[in-house]
Amino acid sequence: MGALFAADTLQGPKVAWFSLSPMLVLLAGALVLLLAASLTPAWPKRGYALFTAAVALAAGVMEVLLWYRIDHEGPATLVGDAIHLDKVGVWIGITLCVAVLMTALVTDEYLRREGLDGPELYVLYMLAALGGMVMSSANDLIVLFLGLEILSLALYVMAASHRKRIESQESGIKYFVLGGFSSAFFLYGVALVYGGSGSTNFTKIVAGFDANIDPSNEALVLAGIALLLVGLSFKVAAVPFHFWTPDVYQGAPTPVTAFMASAGKAAAFGAMLRVLLQALPQWRDDYRPAVWFIAVVTLVGGSVMAVVQTNVKRMLAFSSISHAGFILVGVEAAAHVGGPSLDDNTGVSSVLLYLLVYAVLVMGTFGVITAVGRTGDADTGLSGFRGLGKQKPALALGMTVLLLAQAGVPLTSGFVAKFAVIGAAVEVHSYAIALIAMVSAVIAAYLYLRIMISMWIAEPEAGDDAREPVRVPLLLGIAIGLSVAFTLVIGFFPGRLIDITP
């Protein structure tokens, strides 16, 4: 029985427009920009970026209003039980809005530098964020899949959007082929879970656990869970489904890489929490060992492989894999206590905190790489950073703060996030995974040290002076500044943020 339609008469579901407002704002923003930009001559400098930033800000404000509404009226489901309105969804929505806003700032000068200025990329950012919101607040596997595809299709195009660089197109096609493959896994998983449990709706799957599932069908559900896990692991770039990550991150335009690492990850982990904890909590003892294993190989694999890279974008690709491992530690902890409700679960809180912190962090880091990469993203090797401490001390200092935060040094937001995740794991007595996570963080720290050595310590070499100078345009500078400020403020005074994390 479909969720949207009653049996005899065709009757539209009741739509709570206000509760959907962030998504509608993003959708409207994307359509307006697409239409208006195609009907008018090229907008003045920074026009597209500022428009996008304004839309993201508006969507963010709507999310905040929804947050207060949930405070008063409690969580709800919308559109015929297809969409959740709860703090987890709103939190990830805010993370996505922040990501769009900052990516827009980073993208602006980048496009002009590359001679690619135009509205397309901005439209895609907004649509991708919309997809991310749908996916992370879905209450139905089909709806979740729709969101996932909106996000993914936008990301494929974004990755390939640098028309003048062959690497960008290569990265787009790689991502598309592998991503399509993983979507197929996910969809087959949806089908099997439906076959085993009789519904795609989370509420009904959970409610029907006792009634609908007979032992012969349980195998279907378990196989379905395995396939869902494969699909989601691909999206969050967990080992061993990570092979696309370094190539795509390296080839894609740097601002797009930033968007993938922040928004893409946030949405995918939101979906993972929904699927594992809200749709399938009764099987948590079955899939938790799988999550444990994926988390461990992701942590260790990501860190170890990061160390041997020489291209900074590749390094950060592997480091993002290692961060995904950390977040998975939080997911594993959440799966110890998770019921259909995501409230009062330290694991869930730690995941959400990590996602927000990491989104801002990685945005600033890739912002710096955008500047240092110079025209054509040509100089993203370690050597491109050589002497940055002398030429642009402020930029180098900002990067140092961001890298230390990624390494998890205290008094930065990165440490707070790691602390929360490890705390959640220890609270449910997952000591082994907590230790593995911390040790692999040390391995990963070596990679951040290498970048810092390049910036501050490495001797200049012949030809360094002939390089294009590093320029930090206004909007990019603002984005990096915001990111560094957030990193430090949360590092010193995380109390308030921890308090409000759902």
Place this chain on the structure above:
Amino acid sequence: MIEFPILTLLVLVPAVGSLLVAVISKRQPDLVKVTALLTSVLTGGMALWVLFAFKSENADFQFVSQHDWIEPWGISWHLGVDGISLFLVVLTGVLFPLVIAGVDPHHDHKRYLSWMLLLEAGVMGSFISLDLFLFFVFFEIVLVPMYFLIGGWGYDNRVYAATKFFLFTMIGSAFMLVGIIATAVLAKAGEGGAVTFDLVKIAETASFAESTGRWLFFAFAVAFAVKVPLFPLHTWLPDAHTQAPTGGSVILAGVLLKMGTYGLLRFGVYLFPEAAVWARPLFLTLAVIGILWGAVAATMQTDLKRLVAYSSVAHLGFIVLGTFALTTTALVGSVFQNVAHGLSTGALFLMVGMISDRRHTREISKLKGLQKVAPVFAAAFTVIMLASIGVPGLNGFVGEFMILIGSFPTARWWVAVAATGVIFAALYLLWAYQRVFHGEPDDDNNDFAELKWKEGALLLPFIALIVFSGVFPKPMLSRIEPSVDKLLEHVQDHSDWEQPSPAEPVVPAEGEHESEEGEG
């Protein structure tokens, strides 16, 4: 009543100074130097004020300052000083201005000084924090400035050494972080209250199951064992010391290593007394191996700085031996030796730095006959070296003697072996002295410059303190002892540990005769 937040200022003043130095324009090098020096002198002055205002017979934490910091996690800004940490605070306060005033980093003064002051803030914070989380923050933050100091201003192989230092210490910290969280979570579970990271609260009220406590103890101990460093985990130290700039070496040997020995006492023995007693044989053995290993390795070195670095491994072994002997005398000796080693080895590194600046080499085989051309320099080196060897009348003797005599009742055989380490110390240092300073100087060494006034002024406080605390250690011992007694009582209450003989007071009551140990 709101007290003057002296301890908070001890951390904040250098931190703010570091920021100031960082933002002052590069075109005003003098202003940069003056700011840095004033900040560190002010911090040192406050540390001295703490020393004089400290109530010596009081065993509790003094100057306590406590404020909520991260409420949802039960983390507070909780600082305090007792006899165990007091002299480490003072040592930190005294060493930094001396290093900042006296050691020239040769380039990029602004960044160097900024990192130095940040380092001071971190070290100070580690010695006075009474909250597990806060301690970890300081303990870990220290890595960053030290990493940049070694990497930016060190010798040829500095990047390797700096990276090794950072990663080794961080591995230890990784275990400690999990340990800290587990301690807080389990302490809450036992108590049924809210999560707290407060050291005193956890130590006094929480009780852990036997095996749990031991696991937790080891999670902490690994971090400290790396920092000390204890025998199998010591390999980062010679590299870091040898490659670090002189100022970095002095700080590293003087105070940074003490964070390990201090941590073992404060967060090992105090927090998990039962486990510490249980793990005694292991730590005593590692300490003794460290003493011998460090001594033998030091003897074999061809690089003067590396030799001093290995001597640190040996000396720190004594401190750990005294810590785990768990008697009043040995513990007081350990705490005392922390400071003694900081002064004597710090000064040794200074002088090695001076040799290195003059001759651009530290190879023992290339140095010869310096005594002829620079007698005053040689004399200063002799005094400091003798303190490091532990010759009576200088502070090294007081600490080592108390450690050995105090450990004898509870760790007889370990002491028997460790005592040979004292002889080894004489061997490697005297032999090195003989090769470097005796004989006829060859052409390369003939124009070795004599000790300059400025260098003399820098060394003078070191030598004065070495001699003073060697001849008259009582003011220090009497401030250390009450806190040590209290710690031991805590250990005896929370485990089956008994101090063997009725412990006689280390320091005779007022009016009695001078302690014998001082004069030897």
